Amino acid sequence: xxxxxxxxxxxxxxxxxxxxxxxxxxxxxxxxxxxxxxxxxxxxxxxxxxxxxxxxxxxxxxxxxxxxxxxxxxxxxxxxxxxxxxxxxxxxxxxxxxxxxxxxxxxxxxxxxxxxxxxxxxxxxxxxxxxx
Amino acid sequence: xxxxxxxxxxxxxxxxxxxxxxxxxxxxxxxxxxxxxxxxxxxxxxxxxxxxxxxxxxxxxxxxxxxxxxxxxxxxxxxxxxxxxxxxxxxxxxxxxxxxxxxxxxxxxxxxxxxxxxxxxxxxxxxxxxxxxxxxxxxxxxxxxxxxxxxxxxxxxxxxxxxxxxxxxxxxxxxxxxxxxxxxxxxxxxxxxxxxxxxxxxxxxxxxxxxxxxxxxxxxxxxxxxxxxxxxxxxxxxxxxxxxxxxxxxxxxxxxxxxxxxxxxxxxxxxxxxxxxxxxxxxxxxxxxxxxxxxxxxxxxxxxxxxxxxxxxxxxxxxxxxxxxxxxxxxxxxxxxxxxxxxxxxxxxxxxxxxxxxxxxxxxxxxxxxxxxxxxxxxxxxxxxxxxxxxxxxxxxxxxxxxxxxxxxxxxxxxxxx
Numbered sequence: 001x002x003x004x005x006x007x008x009x010x011x012x013x014x015x016x017x018x019x020x021x022x023x024x025x026x027x028x029x030x031x032x033x034x035x036x037x038x039x040x041x042x043x044x045x046x047x048x049x050x051x052x053x054x055x056x057x058x059x060x061x062x063x064x065x066x067x068x069x070x071x072x073x074x075x076x077x078x079x080x081x082x083x084x085x086x087x088x089x090x091x092x093x094x095x096x097x098x099x100x101x102x103x104x105x106x107x108x109x110x111x112x113x114x115x116x117x118x119x120x121x122x123x124x125x126x127x128x129x130x131x132x
Numbered sequence: 133x134x135x136x137x138x139x140x141x142x143x144x145x146x147x148x149x150x151x152x153x154x155x156x157x158x159x160x161x162x163x164x165x166x167x168x169x170x171x172x173x174x175x176x177x178x179x180x181x182x183x184x185x186x187x188x189x190x191x192x193x194x195x196x197x198x199x200x201x202x203x204x205x206x207x208x209x210x211x212x213x214x215x216x217x218x219x220x221x222x223x224x225x226x227x228x229x230x231x232x233x234x235x236x237x238x239x240x241x242x243x244x245x246x247x248x249x250x251x252x253x254x255x256x257x258x259x260x261x262x263x264x265x266x267x268x269x270x271x272x273x274x275x276x277x278x279x280x281x282x283x284x285x286x287x288x289x290x291x292x293x294x295x296x297x298x299x300x301x302x303x304x305x306x307x308x309x310x311x312x313x314x315x316x317x318x319x320x321x322x323x324x325x326x327x328x329x330x331x332x333x334x335x336x337x338x339x340x341x342x343x344x345x346x347x348x349x350x351x352x353x354x355x356x357x358x359x360x361x362x363x364x365x366x367x368x369x370x371x372x373x374x375x376x377x378x379x380x381x382x383x384x385x386x387x388x389x390x391x392x393x394x395x396x397x398x399x400x401x402x403x404x405x406x407x408x409x410x411x412x413x414x415x416x417x418x419x420x421x422x423x424x425x426x427x428x429x430x431x432x433x434x435x436x437x438x439x440x441x442x443x444x445x446x447x448x449x450x451x452x453x454x455x456x457x458x459x460x461x462x463x464x465x466x467x468x469x470x471x472x473x474x475x476x477x478x479x480x481x482x483x484x485x486x487x488x489x490x491x492x493x494x495x496x497x498x499x500x501x502x503x504x505x506x507x508x509x510x511x512x513x514x515x516x517x518x519x520x521x522x523x524x525x526x527x528x529x530x531x532x533x534x535x536x537x538x539x540x541x542x543x544x545x546x547x548x549x550x
Binding site: 001087088089090091093094115 | 251253299303305307311
């Protein structure tokens with residue numbers, strides 16, 4: 001089963017980290033990503049640019065409105081997403097518990113694990129509606 | 133053939149239904165399906181045992197029958213759903229003959245049930261509801277009334293928790309050794325919450341409500357039997373030592389009696405003896421955990437023949453150790469009270485004032501009650517009155533309010549000569 005993992009970082013904490021702290025953090029994270037890849041648990045993922053570079057789209061007054069910045073202005077912003085291939089939630093928790101960002105994030109790092117939804121039935125139902 | 137079959141089945145249901153249910157959850161991978169399958173199995177037993185006699189291993193028979201009933205059900209449904217058909221055939225293929233199971237496997241099923249209901253990805257409310265429903269086998273209505281919510285709210289809580297277990301794929305397993313301490317915490321937290329809920333509400337005199345303290349102790353015993361870890365012993369010991377004082381804690385009309393004023397001959401000696409030996413076990417591993425420390429404090433109270441004989445110095449020390457694990461203003465308050473008993477009210481009052489000055493316990497009625505009592509002992513009657521009044525404004529429970537009102541009127545009598 002796939003679990004989408006959203007990696008959050010508290011920007012204020014990140015700002016306080018020294019260059020060597022950041023290097024330690026990055027080196028450990030990349031090494032662990034490789035390990036996940038090697039064992040077949042890494043089913044995709046990307047690091048994200050600064051939340052300031054985000055654009056948010058909404059439907060406003062009958063048209064799409066584009067605004068600057070992330071969806072929600074909070075201290076904790078998503079810094080990366082990863083798709084984990086795991087047998088169940090405990091397995092996903094176990095794999096992610098070892099992610100070095102937690103240990104080397106100086107308390108500013110957290111992960112949210114979201115089980116991927118199985119949309120097969122919804123897709124089938126939608127196709128059926130199309131046929132009718 | 134067996135005129136007492138309904139009684140016999142009733143007895144099997146009372147003693148073994150949770151084990152049968154837990155085994156079926158493991159075999160079927162679904163709480164609701166397991167529940168239906170178990171009831172089907174009991175119904176079938178009533179018909180078949182009458183004709184064919186009682187099987188040599190009734191529990192294994194019920195598990196096995198329940199499993200086949202569930203597979204039948206899925207096969208019938210799968211006529212309309214190809215995905216279900218695959219599921220049913222998988223289940224037949226994964227056949228383990230339940231009658232070949234040894235007791236260890238059955239105990240593991242019970243632990244799996246506990247750890248799944250108490251998974252940390254579920255909220256504390258959801259964990260508590262699931263444990264009461266699935267492990268203790270209480271009805272949704274009984275749990276709702278015990279926790280003072282509507283049955284609809286409680287039912288929704290349980291349905292959502294089951295959906296999360298199913299959809300997020302929370303597995304039905306006992307955590308591996310290295311994860312055990314953390315996962316145990318989530319279980320112990322639920323049991324202690326249930327116990328405290330019972331401890332503080334049982335004096336209300338509402339006999340129709342489930343006795344939550346007893347349920348918590350039953351759960352604590354079950355957990356400690358299945359998994360005799362030090363903290364499981366600590367929590368069970370703590371609960372038994374508190375429980376030993378149950379009949380001394382309130383007057384027949386439900387008014388509170390403080391520890392120092394309780395008639396100690398009413399304390400249950402059997403529970404105390406059992407509690408003390410559990411505390412010894414809980415301290416067998418160092419460093420002692422938070423439940424072991426709290427149990428040790430309860431043990432020091434239990435061992436004192438009268439309140440003046442209490443070893444307050446050691447109690448203050450244990451609160452100090454507890455503070456190092458769990459920094460909390462409430463534990464600090466308790467330590468301040470122990471210090472007051474050990475070194476005198478002035479030393480205690482200084483500490484309580486320091487805690488109140490930080491503002492954290494300003495709306496906690498027991499902090500003001502404690503302060504009032506120390507002020508009274510020091511003859512600061514006006515201060516005592518102000519603190520009791522503050523406590524009265526904050527207290528929620530009727531017995532507590534009556535207690536404070538009594539204290540206020542005693543102050544009134546004492547201050548007349550002024």
